[in-house]
Amino acid sequence: MNKRFETVVEYLRQLIEDGIRDQFVRQKAVEIVNRAGVRPHDELGEIRAIVKWVQNNVIYRKDPYMVEYFMTARRILKDVEKGASAADCDDFVIVAASMLGSLGYPVGAIIVDSNKDGVFNHVMLTTKTMAPTRQYGNKWIVAELIFPNFKLNQSVPVSKVYPLIADPNTSRDPIHRQQIAGGINSLSGAPSGGMSGGYTHPLVRALNGIFRR
Amino acid sequence: MVWMGGSEEDDNDDGFIPVLDAAVAQSDGNLGNTDMANMRTDQSAFQHMNNPNNLQAHGLAGMPNLPSPRRSAFGHLTNKRETLFTLGLGALVGVGIKALWDFRTK
Numbered sequence: 001m002n003k004r005f006e007t008v009v010e011y012l013r014q015l016i017e018d019g020i021r022d023q024f025v026r027q028k029a030v031e032i033v034n035r036a037g038v039r040p041h042d043e044l045g046e047i048r049a050i051v052k053w054v055q056n057n058v059i060y061r062k063d064p065y066m067v068e069y070f071m072t073a074r075r076i077l078k079d080v081e082k083g084a085s086a087a088d089c090d091d092f093v094i095v096a097a098s099m100l101g102s103l104g105y106p107v108g109a110i111i112v113d114s115n116k117d118g119v120f121n122h123v124m125l126t127t128k129t130m131a132p133t134r135q136y137g138n139k140w141i142v143a144e145l146i147f148p149n150f151k152l153n154q155s156v157p158v159s160k161v162y163p164l165i166a167d168p169n170t171s172r173d174p175i176h177r178q179q180i181a182g183g184i185n186s187l188s189g190a191p192s193g194g195m196s197g198g199y200t201h202p203l204v205r206a207l208n209g210i211f212r213r
Numbered sequence: 214m215v216w217m218g219g220s221e222e223d224d225n226d227d228g229f230i231p232v233l234d235a236a237v238a239q240s241d242g243n244l245g246n247t248d249m250a251n252m253r254t255d256q257s258a259f260q261h262m263n264n265p266n267n268l269q270a271h272g273l274a275g276m277p278n279l280p281s282p283r284r285s286a287f288g289h290l291t292n293k294r295e296t297l298f299t300l301g302l303g304a305l306v307g308v309g310i311k312a313l314w315d316f317r318t319k
Contacts, residue, residue: 155258
Protein backbone atom coordinates (compact mmCIF):
# COMPACT_ATOMS: atom_id res chain seq x y z
CA MET A 1 0.00 0.00 0.00
CA ASN A 2 1.52 3.33 -0.99
CA LYS A 3 2.10 6.24 1.36
CA ARG A 4 -0.47 8.54 -0.26
CA PHE A 5 -3.19 5.95 0.04
CA GLU A 6 -2.31 5.39 3.71
CA THR A 7 -2.57 9.13 4.37
CA VAL A 8 -5.88 9.45 2.57
CA VAL A 9 -7.50 6.55 4.40
CA GLU A 10 -6.24 7.85 7.72
CA TYR A 11 -8.02 11.19 7.13
CA LEU A 12 -11.13 9.26 6.21
CA ARG A 13 -11.05 7.29 9.44
CA GLN A 14 -10.40 10.37 11.54
CA LEU A 15 -13.25 12.31 9.93
CA ILE A 16 -15.63 9.46 10.74
CA GLU A 17 -14.40 9.40 14.34
CA ASP A 18 -14.89 13.16 14.65
CA GLY A 19 -18.38 12.90 13.16
CA ILE A 20 -19.40 10.19 15.62
CA ARG A 21 -18.63 12.55 18.51
CA ASP A 22 -20.42 15.54 16.93
CA GLN A 23 -23.69 16.38 18.66
CA PHE A 24 -25.08 18.02 15.50
CA VAL A 25 -24.57 14.77 13.58
CA ARG A 26 -26.25 12.71 16.29
CA GLN A 27 -29.24 15.06 16.35
CA LYS A 28 -29.64 14.71 12.61
CA ALA A 29 -29.35 10.92 12.80
CA VAL A 30 -31.99 10.77 15.54
CA GLU A 31 -34.27 13.02 13.47
CA ILE A 32 -33.91 10.73 10.44
CA VAL A 33 -34.68 7.47 12.25
CA ASN A 34 -37.56 9.06 14.18
CA ARG A 35 -39.08 10.45 11.00
CA ALA A 36 -38.70 7.08 9.32
CA GLY A 37 -40.78 5.58 12.13
CA VAL A 38 -38.12 3.11 13.21
CA ARG A 39 -39.10 1.46 16.48
CA PRO A 40 -36.70 1.42 19.43
CA HIS A 41 -34.29 -1.57 19.40
CA ASP A 42 -34.88 -2.12 15.68
CA GLU A 43 -31.18 -2.04 14.81
CA LEU A 44 -31.54 -3.10 11.21
CA GLY A 45 -34.33 -0.55 10.77
CA GLU A 46 -32.05 2.25 11.98
CA ILE A 47 -29.25 1.15 9.67
CA ARG A 48 -31.64 0.94 6.71
CA ALA A 49 -33.15 4.36 7.48
CA ILE A 50 -29.76 6.10 7.62
CA VAL A 51 -28.45 4.34 4.51
CA LYS A 52 -31.61 5.19 2.55
CA TRP A 53 -31.53 8.82 3.66
CA VAL A 54 -27.91 9.22 2.60
CA GLN A 55 -28.54 7.46 -0.72
CA ASN A 56 -31.52 9.69 -1.47
CA ASN A 57 -30.42 13.06 -0.09
CA VAL A 58 -26.68 13.42 -0.50
CA ILE A 59 -25.94 14.19 -4.14
CA TYR A 60 -23.02 12.56 -5.88
CA ARG A 61 -20.64 14.96 -7.63
CA LYS A 62 -17.06 14.15 -8.45
CA ASP A 63 -14.18 15.90 -6.70
CA PRO A 64 -12.35 18.56 -8.71
CA TYR A 65 -10.01 17.11 -11.29
CA MET A 66 -6.96 15.56 -9.59
CA VAL A 67 -7.97 16.97 -6.20
CA GLU A 68 -9.08 14.89 -3.22
CA TYR A 69 -11.71 16.74 -1.21
CA PHE A 70 -12.70 15.69 2.29
CA MET A 71 -15.54 17.23 4.25
CA THR A 72 -16.65 16.83 7.83
CA ALA A 73 -19.95 15.04 8.42
CA ARG A 74 -21.42 18.27 9.78
CA ARG A 75 -20.45 20.18 6.65
CA ILE A 76 -22.01 17.51 4.41
CA LEU A 77 -25.28 17.59 6.37
CA LYS A 78 -25.40 21.39 6.26
CA ASP A 79 -24.85 21.31 2.51
CA VAL A 80 -27.82 18.96 2.17
CA GLU A 81 -29.97 21.33 4.26
CA LYS A 82 -28.92 24.26 2.06
CA GLY A 83 -29.69 22.34 -1.11
CA ALA A 84 -26.03 22.56 -2.10
CA SER A 85 -25.05 18.94 -1.63
CA ALA A 86 -22.07 17.74 -3.66
CA ALA A 87 -20.14 14.77 -2.35
CA ASP A 88 -18.16 11.85 -3.67
CA CYS A 89 -17.94 8.31 -2.33
CA ASP A 90 -15.65 9.07 0.61
CA ASP A 91 -17.91 11.92 1.75
CA PHE A 92 -20.95 9.66 1.53
CA VAL A 93 -19.17 7.18 3.79
CA ILE A 94 -18.05 9.90 6.22
CA VAL A 95 -21.59 11.16 6.76
CA ALA A 96 -23.33 7.76 6.89
CA ALA A 97 -20.71 6.19 9.16
CA SER A 98 -20.73 9.22 11.45
CA MET A 99 -24.50 9.10 11.84
CA LEU A 100 -24.61 5.35 12.43
CA GLY A 101 -21.67 5.56 14.81
CA SER A 102 -23.41 8.34 16.72
CA LEU A 103 -26.41 6.02 17.09
CA GLY A 104 -24.23 3.37 18.69
CA TYR A 105 -23.10 1.06 15.90
CA PRO A 106 -19.55 -0.04 15.10
CA VAL A 107 -18.78 1.57 11.76
CA GLY A 108 -16.04 1.91 9.22
CA ALA A 109 -15.15 2.45 5.62
CA ILE A 110 -14.12 -0.33 3.30
CA ILE A 111 -11.87 0.53 0.43
CA VAL A 112 -12.58 -1.67 -2.60
CA ASP A 113 -11.39 -2.13 -6.17
CA SER A 114 -14.60 -1.42 -8.07
CA ASN A 115 -12.98 -2.36 -11.39
CA LYS A 116 -11.94 -5.72 -9.95
CA ASP A 117 -8.35 -5.05 -11.00
CA GLY A 118 -6.73 -4.97 -7.57
CA VAL A 119 -6.45 -1.17 -7.52
CA PHE A 120 -8.33 0.46 -4.64
CA ASN A 121 -10.49 3.20 -6.10
CA HIS A 122 -13.80 3.28 -4.24
CA VAL A 123 -15.16 3.46 -0.70
CA MET A 124 -18.21 1.79 0.83
CA LEU A 125 -19.76 1.80 4.27
CA THR A 126 -19.54 -1.10 6.69
CA THR A 127 -21.38 -1.52 9.96
CA LYS A 128 -22.94 -4.21 12.09
CA THR A 129 -25.78 -4.63 14.51
CA MET A 130 -24.94 -5.20 18.17
CA ALA A 131 -27.35 -8.13 18.49
CA PRO A 132 -27.39 -10.86 15.85
CA THR A 133 -30.16 -10.49 13.28
CA ARG A 134 -32.10 -13.15 11.42
CA GLN A 135 -30.92 -11.83 8.05
CA TYR A 136 -27.23 -11.20 8.69
CA GLY A 137 -26.37 -12.83 12.03
CA ASN A 138 -23.23 -11.24 13.44
CA LYS A 139 -21.78 -10.41 10.06
CA TRP A 140 -20.56 -7.02 8.95
CA ILE A 141 -23.07 -5.34 6.68
CA VAL A 142 -21.78 -3.34 3.73
CA ALA A 143 -23.63 -0.61 1.86
CA GLU A 144 -23.05 1.08 -1.46
CA LEU A 145 -24.15 4.65 -0.84
CA ILE A 146 -23.68 6.50 -4.09
CA PHE A 147 -26.41 4.60 -5.95
CA PRO A 148 -29.91 4.98 -4.48
CA ASN A 149 -31.13 1.69 -5.95
CA PHE A 150 -28.53 -0.49 -4.21
CA LYS A 151 -29.77 -2.55 -1.29
CA LEU A 152 -27.74 -3.52 1.77
CA ASN A 153 -24.81 -5.83 0.92
CA GLN A 154 -25.23 -5.21 -2.82
CA SER A 155 -22.11 -3.92 -4.55
CA VAL A 156 -20.41 -3.86 -7.88
CA PRO A 157 -18.12 -6.90 -8.23
CA VAL A 158 -14.90 -6.40 -6.26
CA SER A 159 -11.88 -8.64 -5.75
CA LYS A 160 -10.52 -7.27 -2.48
CA VAL A 161 -11.47 -5.05 0.43
CA TYR A 162 -9.55 -3.03 2.99
CA PRO A 163 -11.60 -2.24 6.11
CA LEU A 164 -10.96 0.82 8.28
CA ILE A 165 -12.97 0.59 11.46
CA ALA A 166 -13.46 3.84 13.36
CA ASP A 167 -12.34 4.07 16.96
CA PRO A 168 -13.87 7.19 18.55
CA ASN A 169 -12.04 6.55 21.84
CA THR A 170 -9.24 8.86 20.90
CA SER A 171 -7.83 11.90 22.65
CA ARG A 172 -6.43 13.55 19.51
CA ASP A 173 -7.63 16.92 18.24
CA PRO A 174 -10.54 16.89 15.76
CA ILE A 175 -9.10 16.85 12.27
CA HIS A 176 -10.53 20.26 11.33
CA ARG A 177 -8.36 21.76 14.06
CA GLN A 178 -5.23 19.99 12.93
CA GLN A 179 -2.73 21.49 10.58
CA ILE A 180 -2.05 19.39 7.53
CA ALA A 181 1.40 19.61 6.04
CA GLY A 182 1.93 20.88 2.55
CA GLY A 183 -0.65 23.60 2.02
CA ILE A 184 -3.97 24.95 3.16
CA ASN A 185 -6.15 22.87 5.42
CA SER A 186 -9.18 22.62 3.17
CA LEU A 187 -11.44 21.69 6.06
CA SER A 188 -10.97 24.79 8.15
CA GLY A 189 -9.39 27.18 5.69
CA ALA A 190 -6.56 27.82 8.13
CA PRO A 191 -3.02 28.12 6.80
CA SER A 192 -0.90 25.06 7.47
CA GLY A 193 2.17 26.85 8.73
CA GLY A 194 4.61 25.71 6.08
CA MET A 195 5.58 22.61 4.19
CA SER A 196 7.15 20.94 7.17
CA GLY A 197 4.30 21.93 9.51
CA GLY A 198 2.05 18.99 10.17
CA TYR A 199 0.08 18.67 13.36
CA THR A 200 1.48 20.44 16.41
CA HIS A 201 0.23 19.49 19.82
CA PRO A 202 -1.43 22.44 21.66
CA LEU A 203 1.13 22.15 24.49
CA VAL A 204 4.00 22.41 22.04
CA ARG A 205 2.32 25.41 20.38
CA ALA A 206 2.01 27.12 23.77
CA LEU A 207 5.66 26.43 24.63
CA ASN A 208 6.75 27.72 21.22
CA GLY A 209 4.83 30.92 21.91
CA ILE A 210 6.55 31.38 25.30
CA PHE A 211 10.05 30.75 23.93
CA ARG A 212 9.48 33.07 20.97
CA ARG A 213 8.98 35.95 23.38
CA MET B 214 -41.88 27.65 -11.24
CA VAL B 215 -40.50 30.14 -13.72
CA TRP B 216 -41.80 29.62 -17.20
CA MET B 217 -39.43 30.79 -19.87
CA GLY B 218 -41.39 29.62 -22.91
CA GLY B 219 -44.00 31.43 -24.99
CA SER B 220 -46.83 33.52 -23.67
CA GLU B 221 -49.43 30.80 -24.28
CA GLU B 222 -49.11 28.02 -21.74
CA ASP B 223 -50.17 24.49 -22.53
CA ASP B 224 -53.10 23.34 -20.40
CA ASN B 225 -51.49 19.96 -19.90
CA ASP B 226 -48.22 21.42 -18.79
CA ASP B 227 -47.15 20.11 -15.40
CA GLY B 228 -44.12 22.31 -15.08
CA PHE B 229 -41.73 19.92 -16.76
CA ILE B 230 -39.67 21.53 -19.47
CA PRO B 231 -38.36 18.76 -21.76
CA VAL B 232 -34.73 19.06 -22.69
CA LEU B 233 -34.77 16.29 -25.27
CA ASP B 234 -37.50 15.44 -27.74
CA ALA B 235 -40.32 13.34 -26.35
CA ALA B 236 -39.23 9.96 -27.76
CA VAL B 237 -35.70 10.22 -26.39
CA ALA B 238 -36.86 11.62 -23.08
CA GLN B 239 -39.19 8.69 -22.55
CA SER B 240 -36.57 6.10 -23.36
CA ASP B 241 -33.88 7.57 -21.15
CA GLY B 242 -34.61 9.86 -18.24
CA ASN B 243 -30.96 10.78 -17.76
CA LEU B 244 -29.24 13.63 -19.48
CA GLY B 245 -25.88 11.93 -19.40
CA ASN B 246 -24.63 8.45 -20.00
CA THR B 247 -25.29 7.00 -16.57
CA ASP B 248 -27.01 3.68 -17.03
CA MET B 249 -27.38 2.32 -13.54
CA ALA B 250 -29.94 -0.31 -14.49
CA ASN B 251 -27.35 -2.27 -16.45
CA MET B 252 -24.68 -2.15 -13.79
CA ARG B 253 -23.57 -5.61 -12.77
CA THR B 254 -23.94 -6.19 -9.05
CA ASP B 255 -23.27 -8.98 -6.59
CA GLN B 256 -22.43 -9.45 -2.91
CA SER B 257 -18.67 -9.77 -3.34
CA ALA B 258 -17.83 -6.83 -1.03
CA PHE B 259 -19.99 -8.36 1.71
CA GLN B 260 -18.38 -11.77 1.23
CA HIS B 261 -14.83 -10.41 1.18
CA MET B 262 -15.55 -8.28 4.23
CA ASN B 263 -16.82 -11.25 6.25
CA ASN B 264 -14.15 -13.64 5.06
CA PRO B 265 -12.57 -15.06 8.27
CA ASN B 266 -9.05 -14.42 6.93
CA ASN B 267 -9.89 -10.78 6.25
CA LEU B 268 -11.47 -10.32 9.69
CA GLN B 269 -8.42 -11.95 11.30
CA ALA B 270 -5.99 -9.81 9.32
CA HIS B 271 -7.66 -6.58 10.41
CA GLY B 272 -8.33 -7.58 14.00
CA LEU B 273 -12.10 -7.72 13.58
CA ALA B 274 -12.67 -11.34 14.44
CA GLY B 275 -13.32 -10.68 18.11
CA MET B 276 -15.66 -7.67 17.92
CA PRO B 277 -18.04 -7.73 20.87
CA ASN B 278 -21.65 -8.62 20.42
CA LEU B 279 -24.58 -8.60 22.77
CA PRO B 280 -25.92 -12.06 23.54
CA SER B 281 -29.08 -12.86 21.65
CA PRO B 282 -32.21 -12.22 23.74
CA ARG B 283 -33.42 -15.14 25.83
CA ARG B 284 -37.08 -15.94 25.50
CA SER B 285 -37.91 -17.66 28.77
CA ALA B 286 -40.66 -17.31 31.33
CA PHE B 287 -40.02 -14.83 34.11
CA GLY B 288 -38.22 -16.45 37.01
CA HIS B 289 -37.22 -19.50 35.05
CA LEU B 290 -33.71 -20.67 35.97
CA THR B 291 -31.87 -20.68 32.66
CA ASN B 292 -28.32 -21.12 33.91
CA LYS B 293 -29.01 -24.20 35.99
CA ARG B 294 -25.45 -25.34 36.57
CA GLU B 295 -24.25 -21.90 37.69
CA THR B 296 -27.31 -21.33 39.86
CA LEU B 297 -26.95 -24.67 41.63
CA PHE B 298 -23.25 -24.02 42.17
CA THR B 299 -24.03 -20.63 43.76
CA LEU B 300 -26.76 -22.10 45.96
CA GLY B 301 -24.50 -24.97 47.03
CA LEU B 302 -21.64 -22.61 47.83
CA GLY B 303 -24.03 -20.44 49.89
CA ALA B 304 -25.29 -23.47 51.80
CA LEU B 305 -21.75 -24.66 52.55
CA VAL B 306 -20.73 -21.23 53.83
CA GLY B 307 -23.90 -21.08 55.97
CA VAL B 308 -23.33 -24.53 57.45
CA GLY B 309 -19.68 -23.67 58.08
CA ILE B 310 -20.57 -20.46 59.93
CA LYS B 311 -23.18 -22.33 62.02
CA ALA B 312 -20.67 -25.06 62.87
CA LEU B 313 -18.11 -22.43 63.87
CA TRP B 314 -20.72 -20.62 66.00
CA ASP B 315 -21.73 -23.87 67.70
CA PHE B 316 -18.11 -24.79 68.34
CA ARG B 317 -17.36 -21.44 69.97
CA THR B 318 -20.55 -21.04 71.99
CA LYS B 319 -21.65 -24.51 73.13
